[in-house]
Amino acid sequence: MKVWNKMAMSAAALSLLTALTACGSSTNSTPSGGSGSAEPKSTTDASKNAKPVEISFANWISVEDGTKEAYNQMIADFEKSHPNIKVKSIGIPFAQFKDQVLVSSAGGNPPDVSMSNQNFTPAFVGAKLAAPAQDVLGADIVNDIVDGSKAGVTFSGKVMAMPWAPHPSALFWNKTLFKKAGLDPEKPPTTWDEMIQYAKKIAALGKDEKGNPVYGIGETGASDSYTGNMLLRMTYSYGGKFVDDQGTIIYDQGTALKDSLSYMKDLINNKISPKGAAMAELRPMFATGALGMIIDGDFGRTNFRNMSGKGAEFDKEWGVATVPTGKTGRSETFFTEHQLVVSAEGKHKAESAELVKYLVSKEAMAIYHKLNGVMSSRKSVSALPEMNEDNYSKVFNAQMKTASPVPATNPKFDNAMKSSTDMIVIVTEGGKSPDEAIATVMPKIKELYKK
Structure with a gap:
């Protein structure tokens, strides 16, 4: 790598570290346990009056022209239904994404939630950055993952990331x-x-x-x-x-x-x-x-x-x-899919889990599907009529049946x-x-x- 590229990467990583540090909060949350909920829960009066917790979400779709509108709509909808949680977007171009998340996490400032894909997740798991999805999200959602997608995020018997959009080609x-x-x-x-x-x-x-x-x-x-x-x-x-x-x-x-x-x-x-x-x-x-x-x-x-x-x-x-x-x-x-990872070292696992649960819910996927045509990695959502409304959707749902998980368990x-x-x-x-x-x-x- 040339010196200029090294300097650019260091500057970008420093920028991310600074942004993530600014997202810190003194509020500590314990991991959500139990079976979890397939859809976001309605907020209580107590949560509405609670001081908002800010969580950081490292992603690349908020900085890409084709997907930023869907991102903005989903986050706005999430914050409306979860007024006690604010999402701080950490937008990173895809080409630099894996390295920047690894650098910021190694520096003690991991994003609370990170986008990932079938190539990045093994590196995140290998660096011990990912909390087991089955622990923070619960069995209901994990058991609802399409089999091929689930196999691709299973490491040593544990589901370590939540498949979001499967993207079969x-x-x-x-x-x-x-x-x-x-x-x-x-x-x-x-x-x-x-x-x-x-x-x-x-x-x-x-x-x-x-x-x-x-x-x-x-x-x-x-x-x-x-x-x-x-x-x-x-x-x-x-x-x-x-x-x-x-x-x-x-x-x-x-x-x-x-x-x-x-x-x-x-x-x-x-x-x-x-x-x-x-x-x-x-x-x-x-x-x-x-x-x-x-x-x-x-x-x-x-x-x-x-x-x-x-x-x-x-x-x-x-x-x-x-x-x-x-x-x-x-x-x-x-499955060249988008995935979601909850940080193993994050301070707000419960709130982070709520964001992930929302992003894979039928409400969020309805927005994402309408604007970008993406499918769902959840069995219950992919079977909904609105996810099969035309031949285009039917072709990709059919393609999911023969799609293979990427053999990416090695970091x-x-x-x-x-x-x-x-x-x-x-x-x-x-x-x-x-x-x-x-x-x-x-x-x-x-x-x-x-x-």
Whole structure:
């Protein structure tokens, strides 16, 4: 890391430490026990007259244009129903989020509640920052978690984070580009091989009317852990796994990883997918008609509407379906979910638990779903009619049934995923074979897991 980057990270971490220190309060709360409540409870007269307790909430959705409105509405609704609790938002850009939370917590100023995801939670658990969710939230809510999501937050038999929005990835396709390529705009590919064939036909269009390149599909190739997750998602479609039931890395065994890298090499080298693109670059490309297909999460609809500049009218130009089946015969995808962690060292566990309970309640999820199309990780909420009101919602609820938990119980998983992207670079930019890329990178990943 360059000196400038180190200075920037230190300054950002110091800023977070200062903000969190300002959130301190002399009021101590004991953890909430018992079964817990699936929905927020009405406040009593005593609580209305009590001095408000301020809790800090580290998150990234309050600083992202696509989600800040939903965040603001949810927090306002929570504070209205819980006048004795005030939420201090600690907004941190996603790229710096994990490191800043770890630094502030190590410095003795952990956020009372932190957003997390399937890559960050293992690091938080490994650093002993997370209070067991089953202890602070109670059995009723924990037992209501969708099975696949629950498995992804279970460490040594304990549920350590509360899944919030599961974000299984599904396939979006551009009907206009399908039609131009001679494909049926109402029939997406149903198999992996069909998806590749369709992508090649769309890429063969070359350029649009303005001379901009058109790609068949957008697969991430940037050097970040999200790209590593997506490479692993591809490997699942080819019949592979990252670890076995004992946690031993088996990523390089069999042909699945090799097939996935061959798939990426073919896409990039033949300009079927953009080279080295991050998801933040692929989304606007899909929204402006430069991509025929993209595999993305349930927030895609809102993102594409906004990025296209056409709003809900853009819905007429695309469709969504479950990810095409590969070698396993299943629609393989992951829960790339948002999660919530209550600090093990926080001074306000009871109030923190109330915030988490609210954020996963049907009231909060109704707001989040309406504004961003996200689904719920709770069985009872995901089954509600308002969460299944159209084909879009039904597709993502169907995708959740075949989504797998990310195998992220090791604290170094996020680092391993970022390192795995080197294999994509080696085959697409270095001109090496998948076998050579695997032989170069996998020993480093296995060594990383030993540390």
